[in-house]
Amino acid sequence: MARSQETFNKKEIQNKKDKKRKDKEKKMLERKEGGKASFEDMIVYLDENGNQTTTPPDHSKRLEFNAEDIVIGVPKREDLPPEEKIRQGTVTFYNDSKGYGFIKDSTSGDSIFVHANQLTETITEGNRVSFEVEKGQRGPTAVRVKKD
Template sequence: MARSQETFSKKEIQNKKEKKRKDKEKKMLERKENGKASFEDMIVYIDENGNQTTTPPDHSKRLEFNAEDIVIGVPKREDLEPEDKVRKGVVTFFNESKGYGFIKDSTSGDSVFVHVNQMSETIVEGNRVSFEVEKGQRGPTAVRVKKD
């Protein structure tokens, strides 16, 4: 006599799948009987204060506005208040042989690159200077640097 091709574990897996399918059908029938599956019960409205409610909103409280008045995004840098062009700071590092250094801005505390071509006078570390900032190749660059 030939043995059955089904092993105990295969039978067990089939039984589990069948039980799961029957449980799912049973739950679906229970939901239909209880009436919990209606779409209207699932709808939630948001009132004028931002709270969730089950009642539809009152259209008499509706606000009208012009779509062109809505600003989306961040204003451009030019639209903001103009900054003071001349800044003051202290030279934190300067290499005379290579011709560059850094100035620490006294108001913002940022470190700004400075090149020897942008200076009217020679400077050394610790000097107080006034300068203007322009966008350079790798970030902000100090231009028109003068000793104070």
């Protein structure tokens, strides 16, 4: 007697393929019967708090404003009044022999380069200083540096 050419493993693989194909056909039929969602079902509105809702907003609560009043971006440092251009900070590093150092700005926390040519008085590490910032070749540079 000859044995069957189909082993148990081959039968299992074929059964899995058949089941997968039937599931795929079933899903395809469900999708066709369900139809597409209408455009109205896909629309979402935002209320005044930024939450998503399906109801349109009430136009009586609508606020009118002038588009020119909206300021986009941050004002440039040149636009600031002169008293705001003078900054305060602490000398975090200063090498007297090489003539340069760094000042940590107390308001923004930025580390700003300072050269000995821009000093009005001698400074050391830990000194509180007032200074102005200008754009240098490699970034912001402190100028007109004075001790507080």
